[in-house]
Amino acid sequence: MKRTGAQIVWEVLTQEGVDVVFGYPGGAIMPVYDAMLDYGIHHVLVRHEQGAAHMADGYARASGKVGVALATSGPGATNLVTGIATAMLDSSPVVCITGQVPSKLLGSDAFQETDITGVTLPITKHNFLVTNVEEIAPTLRQAFAIARSGRPGPVLVDITKDAQQASCELVLDGEVAVSRASLPESLTFELERALAMIDEAEQPLLLVGQGVIQSGAAAAVRALAEKADIPVAATLLGLGAFPATHPLALGMMGMHGEAWVNHAIQEADLIVALGMRFDDRVTGDPKTFAAKAKKIHVEIDRAEIGKTVKCDLNVVADLRTVAARLMEGAKSRTRSPWREKIGAMRAAASDRDILKREDDGRLHAAHVIDELWRATDGRALVVTDVGQHQMWEAQYYKHERPRSLVTSGGLGTMGFALPAAIGARFARKEDEIWVVVGDGGFQMTACELSTCAQEGLKLNVAVINNGFLGMVRQWQEMFYDRRYAATPMLSPDFCKLAEAHGLAGLRCSERADVRATIENARAQSGTVVVDFRVAAEENVYPMVPSGGDIGAMIRRPNQRVA
Ligand SMILES: Cc1ncc(C[n+]2csc(CCOP(=O)(O)OP(=O)(O)O)c2C)c(N)n1
Ligand SMILES: [Mg+2]
Secondary structure, eight states: OEEEHHHHHHHHHHHTTOOEEEEOOOGGGHHHHHHHTTSOOEEEEOSSHHHHHHHHHHHHHHHSSOEEEEEOSTHHHHHTHHHHHHHHHTTOOEEEEEEEOOGGGTTSOOTTOOOHHHHHGGGSSEEEEEOSGGGHHHHHHHHHHHHHSSSOOEEEEEEEHHHHHSEEEOOOOSOOOOOOOOOOTTHHHHHHHHHHHHHHOSSEEEEEOHHHHHTTOHHHHHHHHHHHTOOEEEOTTTTTSSOTTSTTEEEEOSTTSOHHHHHHHHHOSEEEEESOOOOHHHHSSTTTTTTTOEEEEEESOGGGTTSSSOOSEEEESOHHHHHHHHHHHSOOOOOHHHHHHHHHHHHHHGGGOGGGBOOOSOOOHHHHHHHHHHHTTTOSEEEEOSSHHHHHHHHHSOOOSTTSEEEOOSSOOTTOHHHHHHHHHHHOSSSOEEEEEEHHHHHHHGGGHHHHHHHTOOOEEEEEEOSBOHHHHHHHHHHSTTOOTTOBOOOOOHHHHHHHTTOEEEEEOOGGGHHHHHHHHHHSSSOEEEEEEOOSSOOOSSBOOTTSOTTSOBOOOOOOBO
């Protein structure tokens, strides 16, 4: 039976198992929108296309499935760009479908024409321009296969309006071939070497990244850590890959990592990096990073090998398979001296913990996050924005399970949290979701509150309101002589903003009221925005100055423990 290109788009989405798409209509995508009414896929009307890309990304991160965003040509497509770049840097499987001007107008500066495949070339895993109806089905299917295979990433498919309107026979059979990372025989040598290096090490560490979560290796990694008695540190995106309250869990590494984690990395004689890419926020100066350690890198993307840190052994393969093989082959042993050494470093750091300081009468973000963790029993899905609040969340919310934290790491995209949480809401219908967002980032995409209202969604939004673009202010305080250029920020009344959208708003400025406010928000059926008025000039510690030695952290000024 013949179908139009627009119908074929929905046929393929249906076949791919897509149950929700996030988008915004316009001239060049109207045929696809018209055909949508005849298909059973739920469409979420966003308020800005950036939101559509973040929602698709949040859906993907929360579910492990491919998220889909839809937009028109020109400004619709370019509004997706920040969201696509965010998904690219964090390896999130997203397919963006954009309408394009009719093929006979391509290159003529037609109304709302932008060369979006040109624009997104460096920020997509792959992209396509489709001008022929016959190519729509095979191209879209390939887009899904590319987005989810190997190291996942965003794929954009730009379809001209005439291709959407034309008709052809639809054939949807057969597998779509994509190259898959396999574990060739030759890797046996690498695995044996890795096992020997692990066994010889006295002070080894496992460094877990998002790849552990995405490849489904978390259980095997945990078993490996337990069998070989190896402490585990996580990257920001690796939080949740290993249970935070496990005795071998050390916490987050890097620029705002825990002091004992960074010291342990500098003391280690072996690091086994699993599904992480030695981001500069992790390594600081790569020359001084883990200088005493031999290094093993297990990674699916060959392009990451040796990019910043040269390792002694590289294993380019599917992490789930490698972790299972390492777990099987590892010798059972204990490493109590090493664990005790790290334990002592941890104890020495505890008097700098913000929660243990004498009550100065002010509400701190750490109080809010700690209460949130306790109130939700560590089981919520937390979606964070970018800034100080993001780092406090990473430090104080203890993530026990994979996919319990969604955050923009690589690109550090302010405005990510609210739309990403909306996407996550569709992926995780049963789970409690908390958005942790700064007063600055919230204002970038707060228009999506209207989407929450229209869709009748339940989200809890904790605005950590410090009256500043806090993370930039912190750098100004530390490195620019406290000259606060363009960081004090006036915000609207967030409670009234919520109310204007038909949603509930709550305010909390006292430490004693945090728990009751959280419970109040949880008890309401719709989306609630909580304006937590926190101390203005508080800093995230420890801090490794950009490009510095991770062992040389700026520490919180020591205060007497109450
Ligand atoms: C889109 C975007 N613009 C600028 C920045 C630079 N930046 C990083 S953190 C930050 C401040 C964030 O302020 P806020 O949202 O209030 O969070 P806080 O740090 O105060 O917790 C800024 C401006 C960014 N990361 N993303
Ligand atoms: Mg702020």
